Amino acid sequence: MEGKSSTTLVATAIALVMLVLMPEASHAERFVVGDAARWTWGYNYTDWVIKKGPFFQNDSLVFMYDPPNATVHAHSVYMMRNAADYQSCNLKAAKLVANVMQGAGSGYEFVLKKRKPHYFVCGERGGIHCTMGQMKFIVKPKSSACRDD
Ligand SMILES: *[C@@H]1O[C@H](CO)[C@@H](O)[C@H](O)[C@H]1NC(C)=O
Numbered sequence: 001m002e003g004k005s006s007t008t009l010v011a012t013a014i015a016l017v018m019l020v021l022m023p024e025a026s027h028a029e030r031f032v033v034g035d036a037a038r039w040t041w042g043y044n045y046t047d048w049v050i051k052k053g054p055f056f057q058n059d060s061l062v063f064m065y066d067p068p069n070a071t072v073h074a075h076s077v078y079m080m081r082n083a084a085d086y087q088s089c090n091l092k093a094a095k096l097v098a099n100v101m102q103g104a105g106s107g108y109e110f111v112l113k114k115r116k117p118h119y120f121v122c123g124e125r126g127g128i129h130c131t132m133g134q135m136k137f138i139v140k141p142k143s144s145a146c147r148d149d
Pocket residue numbers: 024025057058143144145
């Protein structure tokens with residue numbers, strides 16, 4: 001009996017030490033962009049970022065949207081190269097992150113690996129989802145070391 005409880009004690013102590021020494025990466029969080037609204041026309045993602053932030057390096061963003069059909073409009077995810085393209089919703093130099101099909105099911109997961117501004121937009125309708133539909137937001141992940149501040 002005594003042996004068993006001390007084993008439990010040791011296991012608990014090890015678990016606690018592991019918790020303290022766990023690498024920063026394992027603190028990473030996963031965010032569904034827009035929460036219940038998901039990735040859709042007319043939701044204010046700039047406001048969502050303000051409410052959800054700050055975001056940290058290695059956190060991930062999950063974009064969820066249904067594939068297009070007769071009743072569901074297509075959405076996608078692009079990354080703008082710079083702030084000017086982001087402001088004007090100019091997709092010419094944008095990089096495709098997730099196509100119209102990739103938001104299906106459990107969604108498309110993007111890991112924020114770099115500590116740089118990420119300019120996300122929806123690329124549909126030649127930028128109209130970005131300009132008129134508010135489907136755009138900027139995330140600049142902070143260093144993970146700051147999470148507990
Ligand atoms: C982020 O994850 C990568 C790969 O898992 C790891 O090498 C890196 O140390 C992590 N960075 C931070 C700041 O947690």
